[in-house]
Amino acid sequence: MEYMGIEPGRIHFSWISSAEATKFVDVVNEVTSTVKALGPRKSFVKTPLTTAKNKAA
Amino acid sequence: MLSYNEKIRHIAKKILAEGKVEIVIGYRRGTLPMINEPCFIKHPEDVTRLIWDRHCGINLTNYLTQRKERIGIIAKGCDSRNIITHIIENKIKREQLVIIGVPCKGMIDRHKIASQFEEEIQKVKEDGDKIVVTGGGIEKIWKLSDVLQENCIICTHRNPVIYDELVAEPVAEQKDVNRYEDIRRIERLSPAEKAEFFDDLLASCIRCYACRNVCPLCYCDTCFVDGSQPQWVGKSQDPTDIRTFHFLRAFHCAGRCTDCGSCERACPMGIKVRTLTKKLEKDCLELFNWEAGIDLEQRPPLTTYNPNDPDDTFR
Numbered sequence: 468m469e470y471m472g473i474e475p476g477r478i479h480f481s482w483i484s485s486a487e488a489t490k491f492v493d494v495v496n497e498v499t500s501t502v503k504a505l506g507p508r509k510s511f512v513k514t515p516l517t518t519a520k521n522k523a524a
Numbered sequence: 525m526l527s528y529n530e531k532i533r534h535i536a537k538k539i540l541a542e543g544k545v546e547i548v549i550g551y552r553r554g555t556l557p558m559i560n561e562p563c564f565i566k567h568p569e570d571v572t573r574l575i576w577d578r579h580c581g582i583n584l585t586n587y588l589t590q591r592k593e594r595i596g597i598i599a600k601g602c603d604s605r606n607i608i609t610h611i612i613e614n615k616i617k618r619e620q621l622v623i624i625g626v627p628c629k630g631m632i633d634r635h636k637i638a639s640q641f642e643e644e645i646q647k648v649k650e651d652g653d654k655i656v657v658t659g660g661g662i663e664k665i666w667k668l669s670d671v672l673q674e675n676c677i678i679c680t681h682r683n684p685v686i687y688d689e690l691v692a693e694p695v696a697e698q699k700d701v702n703r704y705e706d707i708r709r710i711e712r713l714s715p716a717e718k719a720e721f722f723d724d725l726l727a728s729c730i731r732c733y734a735c736r737n738v739c740p741l742c743y744c745d746t747c748f749v750d751g752s753q754p755q756w757v758g759k760s761q762d763p764t765d766i767r768t769f770h771f772l773r774a775f776h777c778a779g780r781c782t783d784c785g786s787c788e789r790a791c792p793m794g795i796k797v798r799t800l801t802k803k804l805e806k807d808c809l810e811l812f813n814w815e816a817g818i819d820l821e822q823r824p825p826l827t828t829y830n831p832n833d834p835d836d837t838f839r
Contacts, residue, residue: 469715469718470710470711470718470803471718471719471771472715472716472717472720472721472722473715473719474715475715479839480837480838481838481839482838494839509716509719510716510719510720510723511719511764511767512764513758513762513764514762
């Protein structure tokens with residue numbers, strides 16, 4: 468995924484048991500903070516047809 | 525390599541006449557120069573249609589999927605590896621096959637020649653280590669090593685890894701090949717540069733799916749790009765849809781691709797599709813020490829679990 472130009476930190480993998488509530492919270496917090504820090508994705512974003520049309524108009 | 529012709533025909537004739545196989549899959553001359561076609565021979569007297577030259581790039585394993593009859597098949601090094609993958613994935617049985625192995629010294633890249641030849645190419649002839657191309661009153665000569673397919677230049681499995689008959693003595697394998705130089709160069713780019721690189725790489729894609737159709741690994745009854753319920757990937761020419769198609773297709777080939785170069789050869793736009801599959805091939809080699817299609821007994825890394833599997837991406 469990084470090879471195709473997706474920033475490290477935008478995609479996370481984790482294995483969390485249903486008994487690991489604290490780990491779940493930690494992971495979610497980490498995911499949201501790293502993704503927020505990266506900001507909105509600029510490439511690999513599909514422009515909906517309507518907005519593309521509006522722009523053209 | 526031209527001298528293989530007689531031997532191939534002789535073996536094909538023999539196994540057909542003896543009833544060992546019902547059909548032989550090989551190559552015949554195509555209607556255009558540099559594009560040989562697959563050829564299905566059922567009668568011993570037809571074997572003269574079989575040919576072998578530097579344009580037999582098509583991976584014939586593609587024609588083995590789910591066949592029921594006994595088949596003789598001509599296989600280069602890469603084809604033989606795909607045959608092994610096919611057997612492992614239960615798409616054909618080993619007992620059905622008589623594999624006519626052909627030690628290979630590389631196939632000619634038609635894109636390379638066509639891009640350097642202004643006129644319509646009418647004739648391409650191999651002459652020792654030279655290749656003579658004529659058309660529109662012009663003649664051009666290239667060194668053979670300059671117009672080989674990229675995957676052949678870095679090939680380390682020229683000889684068939686599995687065969688019943690071998691048409692010639694094995695050729696020397698290439699040693700100390702730097703297989704992944706181009707991939708490493710891309711890996712060193714920043715995320716934004718990578719995204720831009722693949723934008724450029726895939727910009728000319730017309731989504732004809734030739735790369736998928738020609739690939740022996742792509743044998744699903746309904747490909748994810750063709751399904752509409754659910755629709756896994758958009759069908760438009762939107763750059764995001766194009767990239768999704770290419771990236772997902774590459775992932776489907778992870779741990780299975782033998783770098784036979786079929787996708788790149790088939791592409792009418794000359795896109796270097798192997799840039800994607802080769803990355804996964806490199807990862808499989810580095811993470812699992814795995815090369816596809818070498819061993820009938822060993823299970824592919826993505827179908828097995830090992831406690832020592834690398835898991836750096838998981839937390």
